[in-house]
Amino acid sequence: MAxxxxxxxxxxxxxxxTLRKLAVVFADFEQRLEATPLxxxxxxxxxxxADYQLFLINLxxxxxxxxxxxxxxxxxxGEAHLELRSTLMRHAVTEHRxxxxxxxxxxxxxxxxxxxxxxxxxxxxxxLSAWMFHxxxxxxxxxLLGAMFIIxxxxxxxxxxxxxxxxxxxxxxDEAVRFLLYxxxxxxxxxxxxEEMLRMVLPDAAVAERIVMxxxxxxxxxxxxxxxxxx
Amino acid sequence: MxxxxxxxxxxxxxxxxxxxxxxxxxxxxLPGEPVGVEVMEDFIGRIGRRSSAxxxxxxxxxxxxxxxxxxxxxxxxxxxxxxxxxEATKAALExxxxxxxxxxxxxxxxxxxxxxxxxxxxxxxxxLGAGPIEIASYQSVCASALMAAKGAWLQVRAxxxxxxxxxxxxxxxxxxxxxxxxxxxxVDAKGRARVEADFLRFTLSDGAGAVVMEPKPRPDGLSLKxxxxxxxxxxxxxxxxxxxxxxxxxxxxxxxxWSHAGPVAAHASGSIALVQDFELLKIVIRAWIGVWLEKVDxxxxxxxxxxxxxxxxxxxxxxxEIVSVLNSTAAMIxxxxxxxxxxxxGNIGAASIxxxxxxxxxxxRAKRGEKVLLxxxxxxxxxxxxxxxEVV
Numbered sequence: 001m002a003x004x005x006x007x008x009x010x011x012x013x014x015x016x017x018t019l020r021k022l023a024v025v026f027a028d029f030e031q032r033l034e035a036t037p038l039x040x041x042x043x044x045x046x047x048x049x050a051d052y053q054l055f056l057i058n059l060x061x062x063x064x065x066x067x068x069x070x071x072x073x074x075x076x077x078g079e080a081h082l083e084l085r086s087t088l089m090r091h092a093v094t095e096h097r098x099x100x101x102x103x104x105x106x107x108x109x110x111x112x113x114x115x116x117x118x119x120x121x122x123x124x125x126x127x128l129s130a131w132m133f134h135x136x137x138x139x140x141x142x143x144l145l146g147a148m149f150i151i152x153x154x155x156x157x158x159x160x161x162x163x164x165x166x167x168x169x170x171x172x173x174d175e176a177v178r179f180l181l182y183x184x185x186x187x188x189x190x191x192x193x194x195e196e197m198l199r200m201v202l203p204d205a206a207v208a209e210r211i212v213m214x215x216x217x218x219x220x221x222x223x224x225x226x227x228x229x230x231x
Numbered sequence: 232m233x234x235x236x237x238x239x240x241x242x243x244x245x246x247x248x249x250x251x252x253x254x255x256x257x258x259x260x261l262p263g264e265p266v267g268v269e270v271m272e273d274f275i276g277r278i279g280r281r282s283s284a285x286x287x288x289x290x291x292x293x294x295x296x297x298x299x300x301x302x303x304x305x306x307x308x309x310x311x312x313x314x315x316x317x318e319a320t321k322a323a324l325e326x327x328x329x330x331x332x333x334x335x336x337x338x339x340x341x342x343x344x345x346x347x348x349x350x351x352x353x354x355x356x357x358x359l360g361a362g363p364i365e366i367a368s369y370q371s372v373c374a375s376a377l378m379a380a381k382g383a384w385l386q387v388r389a390x391x392x393x394x395x396x397x398x399x400x401x402x403x404x405x406x407x408x409x410x411x412x413x414x415x416x417x418v419d420a421k422g423r424a425r426v427e428a429d430f431l432r433f434t435l436s437d438g439a440g441a442v443v444m445e446p447k448p449r450p451d452g453l454s455l456k457x458x459x460x461x462x463x464x465x466x467x468x469x470x471x472x473x474x475x476x477x478x479x480x481x482x483x484x485x486x487x488x489w490s491h492a493g494p495v496a497a498h499a500s501g502s503i504a505l506v507q508d509f510e511l512l513k514i515v516i517r518a519w520i521g522v523w524l525e526k527v528d529x530x531x532x533x534x535x536x537x538x539x540x541x542x543x544x545x546x547x548x549x550x551x552e553i554v555s556v557l558n559s560t561a562a563m564i565x566x567x568x569x570x571x572x573x574x575x576x577g578n579i580g581a582a583s584i585x586x587x588x589x590x591x592x593x594x595x596r597a598k599r600g601e602k603v604l605l606x607x608x609x610x611x612x613x614x615x616x617x618x619x620x621e622v623v
Contacts, residue, residue, distance in 0.1 A: 013561065016560055016561035017528075017561065019560045020524050020527065020528055020560035020561060020562055023520070023521065023524050023556065024521055024524045024525045024528060026517075027517055027518055027520065027521020027524070028521065030517060030518070030521075031465060031468040031469070031518055031521075032468070034469060035467070035468045035469075040470075040483075043470065043510075043511065044470065044480075044483055045480055161510065161513075165510075191559075195559070
């Protein structure tokens with residue numbers, strides 16, 4: 001009994017430690033994003049329709065891959081962590097059509113669907129995607145929880161304010177900004193779910209370290225993807 | 232031993248030569264009588280003679296009940312920024328059992344001094360009437376208090392001064408008078424002031440605070456040994472968040488600043504008044520939390536070892552937003568350890584932290600051996616400062 005509560009305490013401590021390290025990584029990530037040419041244009045009021053369309057084009061390729069690497073990661077989660085496997089599979093199902101929403105936004109903003117579908121990945125998207133599939137192909141790829149923290153954090157913290165700025169600056173209808181606007185919902189819910197996922201794999205010092213490192217690499221490559229959008 | 236000898240050979244000072252530094256006195260100066268929420272607008276005046284649309288909301292959001300203004304309701308100044316800062320410095324010297332003649336180094340902080348040139352320290356020195364001393368002017372927003380403190384601390388620590396004062400003063404209310412807004416692009420055709428400008432008018436108070444530092448604790452009563460002072464600026468990653476001297480649209484372009492436009496054009500374009508970008512503020516708050524969490528992660532700050540937290544914040548609501556993040560990351564200092572006098576004095580910018588420390592030291596809460604952590608975030612262009620002390 002005493003042993004059980006000690007292990008639980010150790011688990012809580014490591015979850016809090018990991019969340020703290022992840023929050024530090026996210027803060028640095030957010031600052032890098034703020035300093036990219038594209039986001040500077042957006043926050044300084046110099047954003048134009050062409051910038052928004054480039055933004056959507058460059059996001060789409062990576063968003064399309066998101067559910068795919070998550071599915072692959074789920075298929076590599078072993079029997080000892082079936083609950084985590086279920087959660088990842090549910091996530092993948094929820095998100096695997098999101099890129100269609102991006103395409104619809106693009107079309108609604110005046111773009112042609114063929115343009116967004118046929119655009120190549122930029123240098124950052126290539127690197128990010130390659131990294132994600134590489135990690136997802138490993139057995140028990142728990143480090144990817146760090147990647148999810150970064151990408152979902154972006155969705156729940158940054159997307160909606162960006163969406164509102166885009167809508168306001170370009171005078172676009174909601175229908176042209178749905179991908180950004182709709183992501184801001186349920187922030188608290190996401191955070192609770194993420195904590196639960198961490199509890200499925202922690203305490204484990206090596207896993208905790210890998211989660212933080214994966215978050216760092218993902219954040220740098222994601223920022224590179226946004227930096228690469230010529231603004 | 233060998234490493235130390237090598238350091239000396241290289242001309243670097245050995246750590247042994249650095250002295251411990253103590254805050255031996257604190258002082259505050261609050262002008263006039265406490266002003267209640269219902270009459271605050273009488274003091275700063277009404278833009279276009281109409282009541283502010285956001286004033287009440289701003290005051291509720293800030294959680295301020297009373298504050299002090301160095302103005303009469305007619306807008307007549309009772310003091311200058313320099314004279315208030317000098318009064319606080321004298322009070323701190325007196326608290327330490329010293330007088331103006333003992334002062335060797337004066338480091339001042341303010342957001343906006345009485346003059347544009349020369350620096351605030353010169354004006355405060357003149358008001359003090361002290362003989363020849365060394366001075367340094369630090370200018371930014373709230374965190375300039377800790378810039379000055381770090382300067383003064385290092386002066387004493389390095390043996391360059393025996394008695395140093397870090398003093399900060401603010402006279403914000405005069406910048407909030409209607410003439411700073413009327414006839415500018417900050418007011419629309421119907422006479423309504425832009426919320427980013429008007430909100431701040433109800434956020435800032437006047438006053439001054441100071442601390443005195445010496446290389447030994449005071450002979451009687453409590454002193455604060457300064458363990459360390461850390462300042463982190465993130466200006467390289469953000470546009471200005473709270474500023475005066477540029478329009479909203481062109482704030483990142485230094486060539487568009489008021490100094491190029493000239494005073495008349497700058498006034499008309501709304502470049503003279505103090506404004507804040509609330510959207511950016513939300514991002515800057517996360518950046519401050521990031522710096523805090525990093526300090527906890529590196530072990531620089533151990534939350535459980537902090538007995539008293541004096542955190543400068545402009546609004547109660549901001550504090551509530553921050554608490555949930557700190558709880559989930561085991562980086563929270565329990566609320567019963569927080570000390571604040573925000574409800575009675577409001578946000579006095581750079582002076583806030585010293586006015587708060589003075590109230591804390593005089594509250595009887597501090598006990599020998601306890602750790603006191605001071606935190607001063609500044610939205611200006613994203614900065615945050617920390618100062619760790621031990622009660623001795």
